[in-house]
Amino acid sequence: MxxxxxxxxxxxxxxxxxxxxxxxxxxxxxxxxxxxxxxxxxxxxxxxxxxxxxxxxxxxxxxxxxxxxxxxxxxxxxxxxxxxxxxxxxxQRVVTISAPSGFVGFWLIPHLGELEDSFPELTIRIISREYGETQRPGDILIRFGLPDDGVQGEQRLLGDDVYPVASPLYLERRKMSSGQYDINQMTLLTMEAASTHWHDWPGWFENAGQAVPRKARTLDFNSYAMVVNAGLAGQGVCLCWDGVLDSFLETGALQRLRGPAVISARGYFAAARDGLAAGEDVQKILGWIVEKGRKNTAQ
Known part of the structure; x- marks a missing residue:
């Protein structure tokens, strides 16, 4: 040199x-x-x-x-x-949150007003990513997957129940209801490579003690956001993690189908990028997200 x-x-x-x-x-x-x-x-x-x-x-x-x-x-x-x-x-005291696009769109954005009101002195920056993209930098990292003991201070968000949901428009078109339906006659909305990353329908049926419908039609997508949007558009039935789609369930845009909820080890996990060495602002935001997620699923 x-x-x-x-x-x-x-x-x-x-x-x-x-x-x-x-x-x-x-x-x-x-x-x-x-x-x-x-x-x-x-x-x-x-x-x-x-x-x-x-x-x-x-x-x-x-x-x-x-x-x-x-x-x-x-x-x-x-x-x-x-x-x-x-x-x-x-x-500006900026705190950056990096999370999967589905979590950002269906949980974080609906709670963003409350988050900003709780910390008016901070600027919140959000980075979303699709399934398969590399982890993008952020002060708080939220991921979907299995628990990882190697991540310092990582905490689980939301619940671990997984259950099917559908649009009332779809149920009406199929002459069914959330309490009376035939899963064999429904279109199952799936996500690409779900068997290794997500909780796919075969895994859900197995854990629910049911046989996989042989005649059920499937539509496959490469992101959970697309799966949910297809469900909202009345294209079929999708799986929901407890707490993720609450805003749609509360308004009736989606309805939970009566039947078993499967417990999944997979879920959303959050941690500060710098672990216990993270700054006070980052720790405050992380604590708020974790507490809010647990309150939602406890209700």
């Missing part, structure tokens, strides 16, 4: 080049004008070339100086942008 010259010399040159005078550069750096001149001279000696042509008044940059200024524009520009973002975040 090429040895870099002293940072003090680079900053002195950068200030002088931008302002055009050593006096203005000295004022920006809060040092004397001779100090700026000495730093630039030391930089020129280190580089083995002159950066300013001092035969003219005012001095002019040489080609070497112009080349160095161009490079410093990019480097210092990136540093200035990063510092600005860091200062802005520090002033």
């Amino acid at each position: 090429e040895r870099l010259p002293p940072f003090s010399g680079l900053t002195a040159f950068y200030a002088a080049a931008r302002h055009g005078t050593l006096t203005a550069a000295a004022a920006e750096l809060n040092v004397s004008q001779p100090a700026v001149s000495r730093r630039i001279a030391s930089l020129e000696e280190d580089l083995g070339c002159t950066l300013f042509d001092r035969s003219h008044k005012p001095v002019r940059m040489t080609q070497y100086g112009r080349d160095l200024l161009k490079a410093l524009h990019g480097g210092f520009g990136q540093i200035e942008a990063a510092v600005s973002q860091i200062r802005q975040k520090a002033e």
Whole structure:
């Protein structure tokens, strides 16, 4: 790796080049004008070339100086942008939540007003991701899957009951009701690769002690959000985790079908990205989400 010259010399040159005078550069750096001149001279000696042509008044940059200024524009520009973002975040006190799109759309957004009212001094930023995408950065990470003892401080959200739900429009069209229906005559809404990630219909029937309907039609999607939207549109029956679709069940847009609820080890889990070392703001938001999720499923 090429040895870099002293940072003090680079900053002195950068200030002088931008302002055009050593006096203005000295004022920006809060040092004397001779100090700026000495730093630039030391930089020129280190580089083995002159950066300013001092035969003219005012001095002019040489080609070497112009080349160095161009490079410093990019480097210092990136540093200035990063510092600005860091200062802005520090002033705004931003907490970022990263979660699967289904959880964001069906649980987090309906509770977002309450969350913001509880923490008016904080800015909440939400990052959603689809199934199969890599984990995206966030202060609070919410995932769907099996418990993971290797994640420090991870806590389960919502309940562990899994049961089928359907739109009343779909039930009416099939001349059925939430209490009287024939699962063999229904379309089962499924999610791609559910057998390894989700709780699929075959697994649900097995745990419910029922045989998988041989004649049941299936529609397959690659995200839970699409599965639920298809259910709301009256396209079939989907599986619901206790607490996830409460807003639709409360309004009647979806109805829980009478029958068994299966207990699943899979579910939504939340943890602070930095574990127990997370800041106070992050711990507050995480605690609120966990408490709210448990209250919803306890009702």
